[in-house]
Amino acid sequence: MLQLRTVFLLFSIALLSLTGCDNGNNSASRTLELEDPDFRQGILYSKQNEYRLALECFLKVIDSRKGAAESHLEAGRMLLELEDPLPAIYHFNQYIRLKPDSEQAKIVKKMINTAEKIYAKQLPGRPLDPDEVGVSDQAALIRKLQAENAKLLREVSELSRINKVGDPLLAATAKNQTEKTKTVVESSASKETKTYTIQSGDSLYSISKKFYGNGQRANDIYNANRDKLKSPTALAVGVTIVIPQ
Structure with missing residues (x-):
């Protein structure tokens, strides 16, 4: 530190x-x-x-x-x-x-x-340490980070377009598309348990923003779905994950 x-x-x-x-x-x-x-x-x-x-x-x-x-x-x-x-x-x-x-x-x-x-x-079990991680593993990790950055930039661009003054139609369209990507179902464990099906271009940060209004719960989402996600950046399209309370 x-x-x-x-x-x-x-x-x-x-x-x-x-x-x-x-x-x-x-x-x-x-x-x-x-x-x-x-x-x-x-x-x-x-x-x-x-x-x-x-x-x-x-x-x-x-x-x-x-x-x-x-x-x-x-x-x-x-x-x-x-x-x-x-x-x-x-x-x-x-x-x-x-x-x-x-x-x-x-x-x-x-x-x-x-x-x-x-x-x-x-990342669990993936320290960025030359003594512990091979060169090929580091390269793969860097590619994942670059992909995550690209997703963030796309989110920034989308937010910029939606927030333009005098463009309510675009904002409404984006809102409708966002709502369509959310899947809320009843779980046998709890009637209020939420799930979400991963879409193309999603990241844990963007999913956290959809459900909580900010990206602070990204790690919580990952921890609740460790059995389905190989890492915080390995999100497979079509996989249904649990959204923690």
């Missing part, structure tokens, strides 16, 4: 040194975001190592402001501190989507690589 925090410190210093590299419009927007009371409170909490409280503040800014790139960046950092790398990757990718040409984006991509390594170490 100490090594991880050292990486975060170096990233933070580099980001501060690049603050003046954005154009005028981005700089003005960034200034307004940094002055948001919730953002400032989040920074204060993060300095006090209250990472979950800080995360809640940054998510409030994201919900209230369109294009809150800096809040996505900070939310990603807090999630890494909380050892929750999958949603951290989502927020880092959001930052890059919003500010793809910024100098900071280069550093954020390195943070994504760090998050991928942390996630790989969390």
Whole structure:
């Protein structure tokens, strides 16, 4: 954990040194975001190592402001501190989507690589350690992580289209398609047990968002379906999984 925090410190210093590299419009927007009371409170909490409280503040800014790139960046950092790398990757990718040409984006991509390594170490029985994992296994794991990132980017793109102002028809269509993918059945163990049939392009993070409104329950879904899923990234289309309460 100490090594991880050292990486975060170096990233933070580099980001501060690049603050003046954005154009005028981005700089003005960034200034307004940094002055948001919730953002400032989040920074204060993060300095006090209250990472979950800080995360809640940054998510409030994201919900209230369109294009809150800096809040996505900070939310990603807090999630890494909380050892929750999958949603951290989502927020880092959001930052890059919003500010793809910024100098900071280069550093954020390195943070994504760090998050991928942390996630790989969390996979059951699959530590990313050259002494324990063969080269072919590492390559396969990297391909899985790249596929997961691609899914996250598609989700970001879809959310961006749905949230466009003046496009209610597209939003309604997307909502109907999402509802059609949900399968809720009665279980012999409990009448309220929910199940879901995996569709093409699904990830545990996206399934968690469908049922809980956020991606925080991705690990819970995996743990409830270890008998059906080989790993958190190996989702087979057509397999029915249990959605935990």
